[in-house]
Every structure is written in structure tokens, then in C-alpha cells.
Amino acid sequence: MDSPNNVFTQYLKANGIRQSTQRDSILEVFLGTEKHLSAIELYNLVRRRHPNIGYATVYRAVKVICNAGLAEEVDFGDGVARFEHKYGHEHHDHLICTKCGKFIEVRQPNIEKLQEDLAKEYRFIPTRHKFQIFGICKNCKKYSP
Amino acid sequence: MDSPNNVFTQYLKANGIRQSTQRDSILEVFLGTEKHLSAIELYNLVRRRHPNIGYATVYRAVKVICNAGLAEEVDFGDGVARFEHKYGHEHHDHLICTKCGKFIEVRQPNIEKLQEDLAKEYRFIPTRHKFQIFGICKNCKKYSP
DNA sequence: GTGTAAATGAAATTCAATATCAATTATACC
DNA sequence: GGTATAATTGATATTGAATTTCATTTACAC
Numbered sequence: 634m635d636s637p638n639n640v641f642t643q644y645l646k647a648n649g650i651r652q653s654t655q656r657d658s659i660l661e662v663f664l665g666t667e668k669h670l671s672a673i674e675l676y677n678l679v680r681r682r683h684p685n686i687g688y689a690t691v692y693r694a695v696k697v698i699c700n701a702g703l704a705e706e707v708d709f710g711d712g713v714a715r716f717e718h719k720y721g722h723e724h725h726d727h728l729i730c731t732k733c734g735k736f737i738e739v740r741q742p743n744i745e746k747l748q749e750d751l752a753k754e755y756r757f758i759p760t761r762h763k764f765q766i767f768g769i770c771k772n773c774k775k776y777s778p
Numbered sequence: 779m780d781s782p783n784n785v786f787t788q789y790l791k792a793n794g795i796r797q798s799t800q801r802d803s804i805l806e807v808f809l810g811t812e813k814h815l816s817a818i819e820l821y822n823l824v825r826r827r828h829p830n831i832g833y834a835t836v837y838r839a840v841k842v843i844c845n846a847g848l849a850e851e852v853d854f855g856d857g858v859a860r861f862e863h864k865y866g867h868e869h870h871d872h873l874i875c876t877k878c879g880k881f882i883e884v885r886q887p888n889i890e891k892l893q894e895d896l897a898k899e900y901r902f903i904p905t906r907h908k909f910q911i912f913g914i915c916k917n918c919k920k921y922s923p
Numbered sequence: 924g925t926g927t928a929a930a931t932g933a934a935a936t937t938c939a940a941t942a943t944c945a946a947t948t949a950t951a952c953c
Numbered sequence: 954g955g956t957a958t959a960a961t962t963g964a965t966a967t968t969g970a971a972t973t974t975c976a977t978t979t980a981c982a983c
Binding site: 728731743748751762764767 | 851853855873875876882884886888889892893895896897899900901902903904905906907908909910911912913914915916919
Binding site for chain 4: 924925926927928929930931932933934935936937938939940941942943944945946947948949950951952953
């Protein structure tokens, strides 16, 4: 099967990385969220189940999960690395409100075309992209005309 | 006239910020480069002329220059904030090689259209965007087939 | 089971970003 | 031009996330 857990196990085996109770729990908790979590936020969630887990363990596990292709880092420009897992998510981009900090996930298939065009022109092999639009969301617009 | 120096002076006046020898020099040195500089890199350049200038002064000046609309922050995902001035530059996006770290500036006017479409759909007022494509540049491709 | 190499968790370190504060300097007003 | 005062400067300290270190524990190949 192609469940995230199988993908993860296979990735670990293929790279000589051992399975561990902690890392499995971290992945499980991570997949159970639908948020963009920083390492510390995920650490705090995992600690509910494993009060003795160390921050470094969570920090390292997130890196492994990203390398396994199950998550990716997103950056909203506030100096904190956040991570979103890809289970049940298509790729998407973000509208980021510079007033309240909220972000909206958006899908824009046409951007793939732009990426291909640029890549071809520069003989560049693209692996991923980030497209972020900064501005004022409709709520913030309302309260400061 | 509309020279960067005039824009800067006007911005300062309009916002009750004083003119200073140091800040003027920082702007001058910054505009004289064509690179994406971190605050420390710019600091080291400015120090050639002003050996006694403090890092904090450069750091603060860069923020003011950005607020004046003369530069913007770019982020290549390495944890260091870099700045590029806009004098003689149109807006552009970046192809970033994940192997050698080099980046290519690209212009892609169609992306403005995408931004407008998304903004309209979500009633979002966009002020700027970042579009980054990560991948392997043609040089790195050559040396690792 | 046993040996060994990887993983863990606590703590220390690093480093950019940012804040603090006394001394200095630019500007508005006289 | 002189003066008051509020912003700027530069040295230094602080913050906070990211990352490293290392002794102990654990997974797993044999």
C-alpha cells in the first residue's frame, strides 16, 4: 500500500535509518493535524503523549519526514520554520495577510505552466516552487478602510 | 526628480525621520551594488568607508530603505535575510539551485495575472508576491548526470 | 542473546535578529 | 548663529530558533 506510514518505513529502510517509537509517534501526531506547525508547536503536541520526549528528537524527526517526501517546509516570513505534511493535500500556494498574519491556501494550476516555461527557457530542472502573495485579507480590509 | 536619493529624502521628511550621514552612505553603497546582500555583508562594505559604523546602524538603515520602497527582502531559505534594492530593477522572481545555491533572476509578466485572479477570488488586496522555483541549474545538471 | 551503530534527551552552542542605553547629532524654533 | 529636544548612533546585551554535543538508551542484524 501507499499509506504515509508505509512510505515512511520504506524510506527509513532504504536509507539505513532505524525505526523508533518516538519517531513513529511524531509522524502520527503530525499527520493528525491540519495546521502549519513549527517544530516547537509539534513538540508541544507530541509531549501530550510522550511527556519525556526531547525537543531535539522532534526537530530531527521533522527533517527526516521532510526528506522522506511526506512534508515540506513553508515560510511565512516571520523567522520561524513551519511544516505542513502532504497527506491528503495537493500542492498549494499561499495568500498571506501582512496585517493579521493569517494565510489562505489557494490552488492555481496555471502556475505549473509558468514554472515549466521558465525552466525550459533556462534549462533548469524544477523540483518544487513557492508562490506567496502578500497583502491585506478581506477581514482586515473591512476594519481599516 | 525621481532619483532614489530624492525618494529617500522625501520619505524621511514625510515620516519625521532625520537625515544622517551614515544612513545616506549606507544607501549609496547599497545602490552601488548589484547583489543580494545580507545586513552583515552590507555592513562590511560600508565599513570600508566608515570604519567606525556599527552593525545596528546598517541593520536599521536597511529596514528604513525597505520601508521607503527602495529595496525588498528576499529569502533563499538559508536562514539569512537578504536585500535587493530596486534602483534600475524591475520586479523579478528567482530560480534557485538547491545544489550550488546560485540563483537566476527571471521576469515572468504572466504571474501578475495569476496574482490578480487569485486576489479577486479571495477579495484579497495584494501588495507584492514571491515566486521561487527550486531545482537544479544547468551547470549542476551537467556535472552530476 | 549479543555487539554495534543509530536514536534519544538534556544541555550547550551558534548565530542572526532585535533591544537597550548613554553619548552624539540633526533639525525646528528663537 | 545659538539652543532645546528628540532622533540617531554605536557598543553591547538579549532573545530565540536552529543546530550540535555527548553520555545513555535502544533497534536490529547476525
